[in-house]
Amino acid sequence: MDVIQRVSETSTTTRTEFDGDQAFKASSSGKFSETEDGPTLIVHPVQRLSNSKLFILGTGQVFLWGLTSASILETAFALPVIGEEFHLTPGEVQWIAASMMLTWGCFQLIAGRLCDIFGRKRGYMIGCLGLMVTNIISTFMPNLASLNVFRALAGIASAIVLPxxxxxxxxxxxxxxxxxxAxxxxxxxxxxGAxxxxxxxxxxxxxxxxxxxxCFLLIGLLTIYPLVIGYLLIPLDPPLTADKAVDWLGAFAIGSSIFLLLLTFTLSQTQNRGWKTPYLPALLVVSGLLFVAFAWRQRQLSxxxxxxxxxxxxxxIPLSLITTKNRNLLIIYIASASTWAMTDSFFVFVSYLYFDVLDLSPFQAGLKLSVTFFSGTFAxxxxxxxxxxxxxxxxxTLGCLISVASPVIFAVRGxxxxxxxxxxxxxxVIAYGTDATIAAGSTIISQTASPEDQSVASALFQTSCRLGFALGLAISTLVQTSVEKSALSSYSNPTDDQRNHALVEGLRAAQWCNAGYIALAAVLVGFGMKGWQRLDHHEYANEGEDASEK
Known part of the structure; x- marks a missing residue:
């Protein structure tokens, strides 16, 4: 039988026959119906935009991705001031940032699949509206509990809109x-934006x-631009039908698994006893069991x-995105996780150095880091x-090798x-590894994934980055605290200068750990990937079409 046909620039609906291997695509790419000739998929056409409209739409997407990055960094910068206003301990104030990251990482895969099934414009509009409203409301929150709630909702909105x-x-x-x-x-x-x-x-x-x-008010107001651009230019989604099927059990399993994993890493940094907190190993075990259950269910559904x-x-998650036959994709997932483990952890420990050791004000620290606006854009x-x-x-490979210099410099600086x-x-040079990995990885994954799996493929890629950051920061923090405690143990009654010296030694050890993450990414890409073809090579250009035929 014929495989699902790719719909080109046409205004008519295409009816195509397909066999069992293509049956699972029916719920996301069109409407499935039985006819005398056999099972048929009615595929809705994709409306093509002019280059000028694509350019304007692209500016909205660039703005949106910049705002989500800015939201993370602004929150991290504001934590000391928020903690002072609400009279919070360092562990309590960390939950303002953690609540957003927890829900963001937990819902991203689920949101990506729902966008593929129910419509990407619908997901985009809901996500933009949610991001705008939650940031504006966060501006007026009077206490930690209410602020945490709306930062968590902002994380859900980000998890929807980016895929x-x-x-x-x-x-x-x-x-x-x-x-x-693009x-x-x-x-x-x-x-x-960062x-x-x-x-x-x-x-x-x-x-x-x-x-x-x-900070939150500005993010919310600026979100109006990508919201309006998306409303005006993104083509309408196909009408909703009653035959849309979603693997809710799998969604619950993987969402709960990721949530418990991220929660464990968060608690390891916010609890006084760190990894010695008794229930953390239990959370990791439950997270692992839920992931195994998810993997089993995905195999059975396939x-x-x-x-x-x-x-x-x-x-x-389509198995074509995670099978060992697509080795390059697996390498990209792991390398991107390693890259983000370095990049985000790098800025966390640089902030500790600027605030806790060098005693800089928020403006002074922001001014020093502002060079990354130009260097990141140039990269x-x-x-x-x-x-x-x-x-x-x-x-x-070259981007990751160049970025190795960043944590090394901070590990040895006086x-x-x-x-x-x-x-x-x-x-x-900090941005070269991240920019190269994200730009190349996103393009390869997009060209490998079939048209109806674009959002979930991107969500899987972004989730690997989030998990890499969480795991990388947890390991680097463990290294930092261990070295700091070891340095303090040599003093019976340490002075302030000795405590400061121990903190610096811990921060240096953490940056060496970060250098290891980005070096691992360079090795994985350089020796683990196969092929040297360019992105416009026919092998990459046709992979998306091949994926829909398998």
Missing amino acids: ASAGIIGSLYPAGRLRTL FAAITCGGAA AGGELIAGILIEWTKWTWRP KSARLLSNKKPPPL ALVVALTITHISPRVVM LDWAYWKGDLWALL
Whole structure:
């Protein structure tokens, strides 16, 4: 029988026959119906946009990805001030940032699949509206409990809107140079937003009487731009039908597994006893069991999908995205996790150095870190201009190797070093590994995934980055505290200078650990991936089409 046909620029509905291997796609790509000729899938066409509309839509996506990055960094910068206003302990104030990251990581995979099934524009609009409303309301929260609730809701909104955005890029932008540039552009937006968020947060906290509150208000108001652009330009989703099937059991299993895993890492940093807290191993075990249950169910659903009489929902994650036959994808997931483990942990420990050791104000720290706005943007442009001419394997390997210098410099810097002697150079090269991995990885995954799996494929990629950050920060923090305690143990009654010296030694050890993460990513990509073809090579360009035929 014929396989599912790819719908080109047409305004008519396509009816195609398919066998059991394609049956599971019916619920996400169109409407399934029985006819005299056999099972038929009515596939809704994809409306193509002009290049000018794609450019305007792209600016909205760049803005959106920048705002989500800025939201994370602004929150981290505001934590000391929020803790002082609400009279919180260091462990309590960490929950403001952790609540957002927990829900973000927990719901991302589920949201990606729901966007593929029920419509990416619907997911995009819901996510943008949620991001706008939750940030604006966060501005006026009077206590920790209410602020935590709305930061958690902001995490859910981010988990919905980013996979929807990536899926929209993967489905509306033609495969090849244009799609590659689009993914490189949102990477640039994320880098610029992260650096800009640090500087803006420093200015608002330092120079306004409302300190941290305008940070959330500004994010909420700026979200109006991508919301309006998306409403006007993103084509309407197909009408909802009653035959949409979702693997809710699998969604519960993987969502709970990720939530418990991230919760364990969070508690290890917020509880006084750290990893010695008695219930943390139990949480890890339950998380592992839920993940095993999820993997088993996905395998069973994939087998059932090959039967014409199948009435079960499709797998939450297509096996084509995680099979060992697609070794490059598995390498990209692990390498991106390692890259983000380094990048985010790097900034956490740099903040500790600037605030706790060098005693800088939020504005002074933000000003020092603001160079990453320009260096991150420049790195993203370099990646965008080279990634269609050079093998992504080479780009990612070189990017990671360049970024190794950043944590190494902070691991060896002296406290009396001038800014231009060490910090400046570290911050100038920090973004190359992240930008190369995200831009190349997003493009390869988008071109490998079938058209109806674009959002869940992006969600899987983004989830690997979130898990990498959580695991990397937990390990680096464990290294940092162990070295710090070891240094303090040599003093019977340590003075303030000796405590400060022990803290510096711990921070240096953590940066060496971060250097190991990014070096691991370079080794994995350089020696683990196969092939040296460019992204516009026919092997990559046709992988998405091949995926829909298998």
